[in-house]
Amino acid sequence: MDLKIKAWRQKDATSKGQFEEYQIANITEDSSFLEMLDVLNEQLLAQGTEPIAFDHDCREGICGMCSLYINGRAHGPDTEITTCQLHMRKFKDGDTITIEPWRSGGFPVIKDLMVDRTAYDKILQAGGYVSVNTGGVPDANAIAIGKIESDEAMDAATCIGCGACVATCKNSSAMLFVANKVSQLALLPQGKVEGARRAKAMIATMDELGFGNCTNTGACEIECPKGISISHIARLNREFLCASARD
Amino acid sequence: MTKLDSKIPEGLVAEKWDNYKAHQGLVNPANKRKLDIIVVGTGLAGGAAAASFGELGFKVKVFCYQDSPRRAHSIAAQGGINAAKNYPNDGDSIYRLFYDTVKGGDYRAREANVYRLAQVSNDIIDQCVAQGVPFAREYGGLLANRSFGGAQVSRTFYARGQTGQQLLLGAYGALNRQIHAGTVEMHNRTEMMDVVVVDGKARGIITRNLITGEIKAHFGHAVVLATGGYGNLFFLSTNAMGSNGSAAWKAYKKGAYMANPCYVQIHPTCIPVHGDFQSKLTLMSESLRNDGRIWVPKNIEDSVAIREGRLKPTDLTEEQRDYYLERRYPAFGNLVPRDVASRAAKERCDAGFGVGTGQAVYLDFKSAIERLGEDLIRERYGNLFQMYEKIVDENPYKTPMMIYPAIHYTMGGIWVDYELMTSIPGLYAAGEANFSDHGANRLGASALMQGLADGYFVLPFTIQNYLADEIHTPRMNVDEVKEFIDAKANVIAHIDKLMSIQGSRTVDSIHKELGHIMWDNVGMARNKKGLETAIEKISALRKEFWKEVKVPGTADSLNIELEKANRVADFLELGELMARDALHREESAGGHFREEHQTEEGEAKRDDANFTYVAAWEYKGDDVAPELHKEELKYEAIEVKVRNYK
Structure with a gap:
């Protein structure tokens, strides 16, 4: 298929960016979206133009490195996938495809389609873990954990930290991201011990880093590549309220 | 003949690790604060090691090329992690996990290392559960297991098809906790460009900031490379796009030996x-x-x-x-x-x-x-x-x-001794980057086990045995020590050379060509003629690369083509060493299948009399053949047999 690509080009964090248009021909529908961009980049190199910078790594939907706002949707026109899992069969010959970076104050653009998501690391550094050192822990089967609770913790833990929830939220809220970790650990006895401290520390860091508030629009849940439910946000709110009430 | 000392402790195989720990050197808490450790890579091995070093009180600097330590390719491991817990009561034991791993590796792994791996496997599961890793459970609330290739017991713990992700996020959590505590300093989007050796010991690294292009020197009393495997040499593989062999290759060129580079796993x-x-x-x-x-x-x-x-x-x-x-x-x-x-x-x-x-x-x-x-x-x-x-x-x-x-994993890697130290004192290699535990073939669900074993339960001990003698070594000023200044200048010259070629071929086009040469001749089936052809073709392609590669943009900014060119330049050298190693190994073992050496039924045929050794290659110069060192493999706890799964 032949396509027109409208891609956001921005030299670096401080420069002003703009859309550039490119034509690309003979893309097969079995190609992934990022393979289409690879072909476009080889074409740009041949023309002496710098290729488009975009984040990607595992190309199998788990590392969370790829991003991209495609035709107005985080990770493009399909559900429960990342951009690297999007295939060109979702497009038609002659389509114009608009590609933008994540747009959020919390994720400044580094170059072209790449953004800085270290804010996510900082939120987790504030308390997204169980405070145990290596060694000296009890036998793995010493604590029985209900399968249902454990499975629900796993649902939350599947978050890949890609940032689609923030990018798609009109408030740029990171609540689903924060909720995933808080909820995962709140559901497990290992994590309960410091649950209150964790919820407060992570929320405070999220607020400091310029992410917005949650107004329950549910957009994050729809665009989450792992299909994580906003019910985890409810659990985060409960954890946070209980923790604050105890102060 | 051999210069290799694998430092295997005395005693029966089951007692070696305890003997080692009982007599090793340790560093007291006050001195730990004075010692710096550099860790390159934040996958299971690197992330776990860095977090554990931080908890012990060392000053740690960690580097990864990705935007966050959580992206390391360990995250993509799907199926599970082995341990000898014997929770299903189906006949498992530490010995059996050890036995299956050595047999699975076609009797080409070091016995003592594998036994230790099986011993600490159980601690890993305990550790991960304590961190809140949501492993699959039965309705009774206890952990579930499933089976994997090469085993007749169910010893694999898993978290749906995302086990690597959950284990990595566990290690990443531990790492985050140390970053928050200030013991670990994190450098993301930063690539290691060289190892710095001062007076025969590894003392630091040179890095390139992938956003600004800044070349910088970092000092460490010890350096750990946990940089994964080199499967991407084949262009098409299951590895992440950025996975590369450059850190290992730079270490090789500074004197670390590469062991069994021809052992590559092709996942069915x-x-x-x-x-x-x-x-x-x-x-x-x-x-x-x-x-x-x-x-x-x-x-x-x-x-x-x-x-x-x-x-x-x-x-x-x-x-x-x-x-x-x-x-x-x-x-x-x-x-x-x-x-x-x-x-x-x-x-x-x-x-x-x-x-x-x-x-x-x-x-x-x-x-x-x-x-x-x-x-x-x-x-x-x-x-x-x-x-x-x-x-x-x-x-x-x-x-x-x-x-x-498809190409999936490299069993070969940097040669390490029992302490996971390379042939350069103070330089360690962990996880897929080293060669030590999987012999000629790795069993499923053992990569996660090895990465976390190295990071949580081996390096935190063995590195102290080295650092115990380094407490009087002051931190070096990288702007004044000649070796750092020279190494930095060499990196800059290397990059300038790449930028100056401005030829007619893209990095990817050359990488794809290399991939085809490797897959056709150094892939699933190999023979003398094909390997000789590969060596010639790779050498010619390397010349083509240095004449015709085109890297646009500038070196002092984010430049993805330059990143790729740096990695492919190293693959073009490593590929030749792989072919040489495959050519010299006149037997079939595990992932290395020489068509000349097979049984009538087409099964791999080992030559134990002549090849029961680790092939460790020493760099001798760009236009000089590398020197082969042999580490004889001795099997004391296991009887070496024809591998039979019939």
Whole structure:
């Protein structure tokens, strides 16, 4: 298929960016979206133009490195996938495809389609873990954990930290991201011990880093590549309220 | 003859690790604060090691090329992690895990290392559960297990098809806690460009900031490379796009030996190649072989009809299918080790029985769905089935998956002794980056085990044995020490040279060409003529690269083509060493299959009399042949036998 690509080009964090248009021909529908961009980049190199910078790594939907706002949707026109899992069969010959970076104050653009998501690391550094050192822990089967609770913790833990929830939220809220970790650990006895401290520390860091508030629009849940439910946000709110009430 | 000292402790194999720990040097808490450790890579091995060092009180600097330590490619491991817990009461033990791993590696791994790995495997599961890793559980609340290739017990712990992700996020959490505590300093989007050796000891690294292009020197009393494998040398592999062999290669050129570089794992169950623009291959977890059955049509006419679209796989009756693994290996069936399963698939496809493009076989869940129901299969493998459907646009609940072998893992790597120290004092290699535990073939669910064993339970001990003698070494000023200044200047000169060529070929075009040379000649089946051809072709391609490569943009900014060029320049050298190693090893062992050395049934034929050793290669200069050092492998606790899965 032949396509027109409208891609956001921005030299670096401080420069002003703009859309550039490119034509690309003979893309097969079995190609992934990022393979289409690879072909476009080889074409740009041949023309002496710098290729488009975009984040990607595992190309199998788990590392969370790829991003991209495609035709107005985080990770493009399909559900429960990342951009690297999007295939060109979702497009038609002659389509114009608009590609933008994540747009959020919390994720400044580094170059072209790449953004800085270290804010996510900082939120987790504030308390997204169980405070145990290596060694000296009890036998793995010493604590029985209900399968249902454990499975629900796993649902939350599947978050890949890609940032689609923030990018798609009109408030740029990171609540689903924060909720995933808080909820995962709140559901497990290992994590309960410091649950209150964790919820407060992570929320405070999220607020400091310029992410917005949650107004329950549910957009994050729809665009989450792992299909994580906003019910985890409810659990985060409960954890946070209980923790604050105890102060 | 040999310069290698593997430093294996005294005593019976079961006592060695305890003996080592009882007598090793330690560093007291006040001195730990004065010692700096550099860790390159934040996967299971690097992330776990860095977090553990930080907890002990060392000053740690960690580097990764990704935007966050959580992206390291350990995250993509799907199926599980082995441990000798014997929770299912099915006859497992530390000895059996040790035995299976050595046998799975075709008797080419170091016994003492593997035994230690099996010993600490149980601690890993305890550690991960304590961190809140949500492993799969039974309704009674205890942990669930499943089986993997090369084992007759169920010893694999898992978190759906995302075990690597959950273990990595556990290690990442531990790392985050130390970053928050200030013991660990994190440098993301930063690539290691060289190792700095001062007076014969590793003392630091040179890095390039991938956003600003800044070249910087960093000091450490010890340096740990946990930088993964070099499977991407083949261009198409299951590795992440950025995974590379450069850190290992730079260490090699500074005097660390490369061990068994020809041992590459080709994973039997990957989604087949679809076309020339393909950028990577996607793995379908080995765990699928618990319930999936592998077959091709029994009659070649049916294969042809399927390839031409005249017949569907679901049209064939049971009698018309050849479940070739069950036929050839009745004892292990679909759960034979990866090297065996891959070769068997290639054999069928080469004989004309392949489906799809001809380079594919079926992995079928029909009988499992009939036996267990679609819901249970969905619960076990739902995310993998979804992944398959998104890529191939076929529903694997209704029609069998198509799979084919692909490059997945490198058993070879930097030579390390029992302490995981390379042949450069103070330089360590952990995880896939070293060679030590998997011999000539790795069993499924053992990479996660080894990465975390090295990071949580081996390095935190062994590194202290070295650092105990370094407490009087002051931190060096990298702007004043000649070795740092020179190393930095060399890195800048190397980059300038790459930028100045401005030829006519893109990095990817050369990388793809290298990949074809490697896959055709140093892939699943190798022979003398092919390997000699590969050496010649790689050498010619390397010359072409240094004459014709084109890197646009500037060196002092974010430049993805420059990043790729740096990595491919090293692959073009490492590929030749792999071919040389494969050429010299006149036997078949594990993932290394020499067509000249096979049994009448087409099984790998080892030559124990002449090749029961680790081949460790020493760099002697760019235009000089590397020197081979041999570490003899002695088996005291295991009787070396012909590997049999029949």
